[in-house]
Amino acid sequence: MAGYGGYGGGDAGGFMAGSQQGGSQAGGSKYADESLRPVTIKQLLDWEDTYPGAEPAIDGHPVTQVTIVGQVRSVKPQPTNITYRIDDGTGAIDVKKWVDSEAQGEGETGSGAGAIGPDAFVRVWGRLKNLGGKKHIGANFIRQIEDFNEVNYHFLEATYVHLFFSKGASAAGGVKQEGGGDNMFVDQGYGAGAGGGAGPGGGNSAMQARLATCSRNAQTICNFINNSPGGTEGVNLHVIAQGTRMNVRDIVNAADELLGQGIIYTTQDDETWAILDY
Amino acid sequence: MDGNSSTPRITCAYLNQYVGKLVTVVGKVVQLRGEEATIDADGTIHAFLNREAHLSANNGVQLIGKVNPDLSIKVLSSIDLGQGVDYNLANAVVEVTHRYKPLFLYEN
Numbered sequence: 007m008a009g010y011g012g013y014g015g016g017d018a019g020g021f022m023a024g025s026q027q028g029g030s031q032a033g034g035s036k037y038a039d040e041s042l043r044p045v046t047i048k049q050l051l052d053w054e055d056t057y058p059g060a061e062p063a064i065d066g067h068p069v070t071q072v073t074i075v076g077q078v079r080s081v082k083p084q085p086t087n088i089t090y091r092i093d094d095g096t097g098a099i100d101v102k103k104w105v106d107s108e109a110q111g112e113g114e115t116g117s118g119a120g121a122i123g124p125d126a127f128v129r130v131w132g133r134l135k136n137l138g139g140k141k142h143i144g145a146n147f148i149r150q151i152e153d154f155n156e157v158n159y160h161f162l163e164a165t166y167v168h169l170f171f172s173k174g175a176s177a178a179g180g181v182k183q184e185g186g187g188d189n190m191f192v193d194q195g196y197g198a199g200a201g202g203g204a205g206p207g208g209g210n211s212a213m214q215a216r217l218a219t220c221s222r223n224a225q226t227i228c229n230f231i232n233n234s235p236g237g238t239e240g241v242n243l244h245v246i247a248q249g250t251r252m253n254v255r256d257i258v259n260a261a262d263e264l265l266g267q268g269i270i271y272t273t274q275d276d277e278t279w280a281i282l283d284y
Numbered sequence: 285m286d287g288n289s290s291t292p293r294i295t296c297a298y299l300n301q302y303v304g305k306l307v308t309v310v311g312k313v314v315q316l317r318g319e320e321a322t323i324d325a326d327g328t329i330h331a332f333l334n335r336e337a338h339l340s341a342n343n344g345v346q347l348i349g350k351v352n353p354d355l356s357i358k359v360l361s362s363i364d365l366g367q368g369v370d371y372n373l374a375n376a377v378v379e380v381t382h383r384y385k386p387l388f389l390y391e392n
Binding site for chain 2: 046048049051052077093095096097098125153154155158159161162164165168169
């Protein structure tokens with residue numbers, strides 16, 4: 007059965023790619039997850055651990071390092087750390103900055119933690135901690151914000167990253183698509199149009215993230231297959247060609263790309279594909 | 285302030301949705317008269333300042349306060365932002381706040 011061989015190959019490739027993106031199933035290192043994610047404080051407060059010791063995740067994606075901006079509401083110096091109450095208008099959270107006893111130059115200027123007082127706008131880098139149901143951020147670094155626009159910039163960035171993970175959209179397609187019809191790209195044709203629509207419903211976020219790295223053609227046909235009623239039967243090359251008005255060679259190339267990514271697999275024959283859903 | 289409460293960023297256009305609630309407004313100080321200020325935040329907002337307010341005309345300001353029934357704002361906290369405030373950026377954040385509410389505000 008020719009289709010089965012193709013399935014196996016696609017599956018294997020898919021898992022490789024999946025393990026790099028998702029990280030959680032693979033027993034290997036978690037360094038891939040060590041990215042610095044801009045978030046609002048509300049996003050941190052909204053996260054609930056499903057079991058004790060669960061890794062924090064936002065939009066189904068693990069978060070380790072986060073960055074927030076906000077205004078200092080209170081400063082509580084303690085023997086081993088300084089606890090700041092940070093409020094960014096979406097919520098408030100405690101930020102603990104450990105005191106480095108070696109570098110105890112109290113009057114450090116500028117970025118020095120000692121210089122930060124109430125009402126100052128600050129940027130914080132750190133990790134979300136959850137001790138006994140009470141969340142705080144263990145700060146690696148706190149600095150005062152000189153230019154107020156950085157505050158607003160941060161919120162746009164946090165929103166962008168949220169949309170990237172939740173909608174899995176590429177820069178060209180979904181993000182602007184998602185904005186509600188004010189599409190800047192007029193001539194995107196079927197692909198982009200389907201991209202915005204299919205994003206939320208179709209596939210899991212890991213798949214969407216992988217799809218985002220594919221070419222426009224590949225995204226187009228993936229979305230087309232996703233929206234077709236074919237199910238596990240798959241959708242034939244000619245149906246795709248008719249539906250997307252792309253030429254056959256482009257579709258075959260794009261399908262090869264998707265097969266390599268493990269996003270689709272061949273079903274009845276080598277020209278019929280279905281979405282690999284796991 | 286309790287952790288699970290937000291002070292949404294709004295502009296003039298959103299005032300009537302937040303009567304009696306705490307909000308954040310970023311705008312430009314148009315006029316100062318004693319404890320009363322006129323702020324431009326995509327529209328004119330009247331604000332009643334507290335004693336601690338130190339604002340200057342033509343500078344940017346961030347106000348946190350409660351929206352009165354007449355759509356003026358009773359200011360609880362204000363901070364001068366100086367000259368270089370990008371108001372288009374601030375307004376964009378207000379739009380994003382209301383388009384993707386789960387990221388930014390608790391609704392009740």
